Amino acid sequence: MQALRGTKDILPHEIMIWQHIYDTAKEILTLHNYSEIRTPIIENNELFERSIGNYTDIVNKEMYSFRDQNNRYLTLRPEGTASVARAFISNKLYLENKVNKLWYLGPMFRYERPQKGRQRQFHQLGIEYIGCEQPISDVEVIRLAIKILKRLRLTEYILEINSIGNTKERSQYTIKLKDYLNIYKHDLDVDSQNRLDTNPLRILDSKNQKTKEILINAPKLKQFLDKKSIKHFNEVCKHLSYLNIKYTINEQLVRGLDYYNYTAFELKTNEKSNQNTLCGGGRYDQLINQLGGPSTPSVGWAIGVERLLLAVKDQIKLKTIRNIIHILIPGNKIHLKVWDIIKILEEYKINFEVDLSGSNLNKQIKKAYISKAKICLIIGENELKDEYITIKWLETKIQQKIKFHQLRKYFKYIKKEIKT
Known part of the structure; x- marks a missing residue:
């Protein structure tokens, strides 16, 4: 289709x-x-x-x-x-x-x-x-x-x-314009010939070169x-x-x-x-x-x-809105805890993307690099077991472990830095 x-x-x-x-x-x-x-x-x-x-x-x-x-x-x-x-x-x-x-x-x-x-x-x-x-x-x-x-x-x-x-002035002008153009009727382009009896004023806007030449000596509206x-x-x-x-x-x-x-x-x-x-x-x-x-x-x-x-289009260069944070969930097991993380990011208006591809961790990190994300939040089995999030800063390669209950405080502290 x-x-x-x-x-x-x-x-x-x-x-x-x-x-x-x-x-x-x-x-x-x-x-x-x-x-x-x-x-x-x-x-x-x-x-x-x-x-x-x-x-x-x-x-x-x-x-x-x-x-x-x-x-x-x-x-x-x-x-x-x-x-x-x-x-x-x-x-x-x-x-x-x-x-x-x-x-x-x-x-x-x-x-x-x-x-x-x-x-x-x-x-x-x-x-x-x-x-x-x-x-x-x-x-x-x-x-x-x-x-x-x-x-x-x-x-x-x-x-x-x-x-x-106004309407009266254009009507008076139209009569004179029509009288003038009738003399050259057969030299006008086809569209202008058709407009001669219905809408003569539109002939003034003709793009046809021959018609434009005829109009040079035509009566002028300003005279009326x-x-x-x-x-x-x-x-x-x-x-x-x-x-x-x-x-x-x-x-x-x-x-x-x-x-x-x-x-x-x-x-x-x-x-x-x-x-x-x-x-x-x-x-x-x-x-x-x-x-x-x-x-x-x-x-x-x-x-x-x-x-x-x-x-x-060539004058305007707009900054592409990118997803600053990628939430990575290796494998296909998605824990309910991801909703708590999303709520915090929404609260601080931080753009994010949840990777639901089910790929292994290395592939998901590579994808985050390509998208030019700043941070990856990794929620794997170890993280869920010990109740923390692994935070990987992609530019500096720094990794941090932040406990679930400290996550809101952490984002409050870094939100200005990650939005610049």
Whole structure:
């Protein structure tokens, strides 16, 4: 049996870096008063159609949707923001606090061609700043994404930002953009031709070189922005500059989800590839109202964890947790006394391993050496007969005999030494 194509087992030796990313995010975000939220991986299909947009690639091509035994149309969540917005509404979090700062890390599902850094089951780390319309909240979430990347020792990145205005402004711009692109319709790549009638703004994000050349002289969205949109964007830029956060204004940046307005941004690596985006986000002031909740301005982002791992794996060197003590029991006779030893090690939080292989003592000691343990506790027939433990220090070769009743006192005395 093999794992499904596009899915991957996360093995024990990989878990440490996953946990490190989780712990890093938790520490930074908790400091800034963000609370963790965990939403179901399965939702009603309508949630994503209404929030992400019927003409987006995610809804049209990439969602894992099915009917259950009760004929409900369900979908494995393809992204986190819509689920958090739904949780905000259905749990009436707006009654508790005007502003809710939430973060999550969990699996998402999209039916895409598996490739490096992109799986069909993938993971996103995301934050949502719900309930604030001030530009400073846009800056806060961008700054937090950068802080997390830097803490993970990823210092080479590019921040691209853009203002995509509001729904009215984008509608006016879309008409002009469509008129322009229709002139070159047959020169566009196939995906862009298909998007011309359904989602023309997504053509701005095309990676096709010929299409990119056509877009050079296309109308610019900024020409359609009103004073409020421009003021909001200028404030974001002013705060970023004050914080010495370098950014590039990318007028082609629109993001792939319908719910964004005003600020859109991406953090990318320096790699020259189409898969170099680590973090994407923006402001979504209408989404919660659109889903049946109160009018609630919000902003957030998501980081693809698998891509992040590829970017930081060589920078992060984590200390392997080893079993400091090996309890060796030669032969197959296991005495009840071993439980008393285990309780003492648990009490002092000392990592240990009980060798239940039944091998002879020399083989068990050799195995302990290979694992780089510090101490072996030997419980053989002589030890049980005379009620003591043989303690063998592997680095110095020193051996000691400690009576059972003195064992707790002994570990209290040496615990600091063996943990260094």
